[in-house]
Amino acid sequence: MSNLKAPVEPFRIKTVERIKMTGRRERENILQKAGYNVFNIPAEKVFIDLLTDSGTAAMSDNQWAGLMTGDESYAGAKNFFHLEATVKNIFCFKHVIPTHQGRAAERILFEGLVKKGDFVPNNIHFDTTRANVEVRGARAVDLVIDEAYDPDTIHPFKGNLDVDKLKKFIEKKGPKKIPLVMMTITNNSGGGQPVSVKNVKEVNQVCQQHKIPLFFDACRFAENAYFIKKREKGFEKKSVLEIAQEIFSYGQGATMSAKKDALVNIGGFITLDDDQLAEKLKSQLVLSEGFTTYGGLAGRDLEAIARGLEEVLEEDYLEYRINQVAYLGQLLDEAGVPILRPVGGHAVYLLADRFLPHIPRHQFPGWALTVALYREAGIRAVEIGGVMFAHKDEKTGQEIFPALELVRLAIPRRVYTSAHLEYVAEALANLYKNRERVRGLRIVRESQYLRHFTIRMEEL
Ligand code: P71
Numbered sequence: 001m002s003n004l005k006a007p008v009e010p011f012r013i014k015t016v017e018r019i020k021m022t023g024r025r026e027r028e029n030i031l032q033k034a035g036y037n038v039f040n041i042p043a044e045k046v047f048i049d050l051l052t053d054s055g056t057a058a059m060s061d062n063q064w065a066g067l068m069t070g071d072e073s074y075a076g077a078k079n080f081f082h083l084e085a086t087v088k089n090i091f092c093f094k095h096v097i098p099t100h101q102g103r104a105a106e107r108i109l110f111e112g113l114v115k116k117g118d119f120v121p122n123n124i125h126f127d128t129t130r131a132n133v134e135v136r137g138a139r140a141v142d143l144v145i146d147e148a149y150d151p152d153t154i155h156p157f158k159g160n161l162d163v164d165k166l167k168k169f170i171e172k173k174g175p176k177k178i179p180l181v182m183m184t185i186t187n188n189s190g191g192g193q194p195v196s197v198k199n200v201k202e203v204n205q206v207c208q209q210h211k212i213p214l215f216f217d218a219c220r221f222a223e224n225a226y227f228i229k230k231r232e233k234g235f236e237k238k239s240v241l242e243i244a245q246e247i248f249s250y251g252q253g254a255t256m257s258a259k260k261d262a263l264v265n266i267g268g269f270i271t272l273d274d275d276q277l278a279e280k281l282k283s284q285l286v287l288s289e290g291f292t293t294y295g296g297l298a299g300r301d302l303e304a305i306a307r308g309l310e311e312v313l314e315e316d317y318l319e320y321r322i323n324q325v326a327y328l329g330q331l332l333d334e335a336g337v338p339i340l341r342p343v344g345g346h347a348v349y350l351l352a353d354r355f356l357p358h359i360p361r362h363q364f365p366g367w368a369l370t371v372a373l374y375r376e377a378g379i380r381a382v383e384i385g386g387v388m389f390a391h392k393d394e395k396t397g398q399e400i401f402p403a404l405e406l407v408r409l410a411i412p413r414r415v416y417t418s419a420h421l422e423y424v425a426e427a428l429a430n431l432y433k434n435r436e437r438v439r440g441l442r443i444v445r446e447s448q449y450l451r452h453f454t455i456r457m458e459e460l
Contacts, residue, residue: 006418007323010316014061021047027375035456036441038370038380047378048420049412053346054219055101055259055266056412060311063263063304070300079302080293083269086306090241090313091218091248093271095278097285098295098302101268102219102257103128108289109215109255109270112280113179114138121169122182122217123161124148124189127388127450129182129217143169148190149403151340151351156231157196158342159187159224161203175210184217185224185247189384191406192220192325192344194227197235197246204250213274216254221247222261223345226318241313260346263308263413267301321345325411327418331425337432340406347410350428352385355407356438361386363440363460366405371459372438373407377427381407388452 022030022045034040043049049056071077084096099105106129114120116137122129123144133140143165147155161183170178183203187193207214225243228235235243248254253272258264272278282292289296297305311317322345329343338354352366359365366385373379385405393400409424431438441457 006327006422007320009414009417010314010320011060011414019047020044022378024375027378031371031375035444036367036371036459037452037455037457038374038382039453041374041380045378046374046380048416048424049380050347050409050424051380051382053260053410053412054257055264056415057259057263057265057308058412058414059263059265059304059308060414062311063307066303066307067300070298070303072299074294075291076293077299077302079299079306083302083306083309086309087269087271090221090244090309091254091271092245093248093253093273094275095270095272097270097272097278097281097292098297098305099268099270099285099289100296101259101266102217102255103132103268104289104296105255105257105268105270106132106217108281108284109253110136110138111284112277113213115179118177118179119169119173120180120182121161121166121178123159123184123187123195125182126184126188126217129184131450141169144187144190148187148193151191151349151404154342156194156227156342157199158193159185159190159195160199161195163199163202163206166203166206170206170210170212175212178210178212180213180215181207182215182217183251184219186220186227186345188219188346191340191349192223192346193342194224194231194345196232197228197243197250198232200247200250213252214250215272216248216251218248218254219257219260220345221254221256222312222318223322226315226322227345230322239313240315240318244313258305258308261309261312262305263312264301264304267297267305269295269305321413324418324421328409328411328421328425331422332428335425335429335432337425337428340404347408349384350381350407350409351405352383352407353405355432356435358436359438359440361401361405362399363442364457365440366407367457368438368440368459369407371441371457372431373427376431377423379424379427381409383452384408387455 087096118138124142125140130140145162147153225240258267338351340349356365366383389402445456
């Protein structure tokens with residue numbers, strides 16, 4: 001039975017932003033106009049927006065105050081040096097290269113490292129990372145442990161990379177074809193699951209044997225470090241900062257989307273040790289992002305990132321953050337709503353095929369659930385299932401569906417209160433009771449790449 005209480009927010013609210021509930025008939029019209037695609041709904045018409053935790057955080061008074069100290073000099077702004085010092089303190093690599101967001105960091109790193117015919121292993125590549133590897137004619141390979149694909153298996157570090165799979169893969173392809181190995185912490189595509197220090201250490205050993213650099217996709221590194229403190233033996237008494245420093249000590253660099261654990265609305269960076277590679281990346285940066293001390297950001301943005309990186313390591317914040325997501329998971333679990341377990345660091349993932357067993361995969365149960373959730377309660381979530389990830393078999397032309405049919409409820413940082421989450425849980429519990437009313441969908445129009453953003457659908 002229920003043992004979790006709503007976590008107490010370790011902040012009070014100084015500024016508020018109004019959100020408005022729409023009427024049911026209005027939402028019906030909006031859905032129709034949007035082609036039954038929640039990406040096409042104006043955000044003002046959403047009551048609780050759980051589409052993503054990326055770039056949606058509330059900044060603190062300290063971060064807002066930092067914006068006023070923005071030094072908008074073209075080169076050498078003081079805020080760059082603050083950011084550089086902060087990143088070096090946590091990540092402990094020699095070079096810090098700002099970028100406008102995570103995918104720019106990925107593109108620039110891969111331009112420097114990855115060639116046609118190469119392979120890049122990862123626990124699970126996030127979609128932008130995969131796309132940025134594959135656009136270079138290389139292959140992105142997912143080597144997460146098998147447990148990650150079973151939504152019922154409880155494992156403390158379900159994001160771990162499978163070390164045996166990695167060894168065999170390197171043997172098969174040869175280290176020359178593998179310019180880097182990546183680890184995504186936490187593993188977003190596998191349910192926001194953490195990676196253990198033990199696993200990072202073992203992966204690093206294998207990489208070192210073959211002289212392959214190990215890089216982190218570090219978007220949610222603080223949430224990952226907090227899970228380590230709570231779940232991994234020997235780390236209970238270490239600070240989250242010390243744990244983060246230890247993780248990064250086993251690699252050669254990282255890409256970061258600051259829109260997640262740096263608690264800002266825009267920004268990113270690359271950080272690494274290799275001098276020669278850093279020079280190469282900086283010359284790429286100047287071509288498209290900007291000079292090496294701002295990388296496509298304003299001075300004030302750099303300051304907000306630096307301050308956000310300091311705040312995200314405050315342990316009362318992380319305790320509240322992880323517990324808030326777990327709290328929503330528990331409310332749903334108690335209502336019998338099928339969810340992926342354990343609950344991740346930034347989101348609760350619904351098992352849409354179990355929620356809507358009467359809708360076959362080719363009628364997109366995950367997508368149908370996002371439509372129903374908006375219709376019933378003005379809540380926006382995102383499908384991570386058949387629409388986002390199905391691909392056509394090259395020979396037969398048949399659609400092959402991904403292993404999991406998920407709907408992600410991503411929780412923006414410091415934005416919603418426990419009452420908001422209770423509203424979400426209640427709406428989902430009601431919807432679950434009336435689930436047989438939810439209908440499947442048919443595709444009306446789709447584009448060739450990343451079809452989920454623009455697809456238009458029709459209800460059956
Ligand atoms: C998320 C996002 C943002 C997103 C991206 C694409 C479609 C829908 C939503 C972004 C990530 C991420 C990881 C592990 C790199 C990026 C790219 N996640 N790695 O989860 O989760 O960062 O958005 O700053 O370019 O909603 P970027």
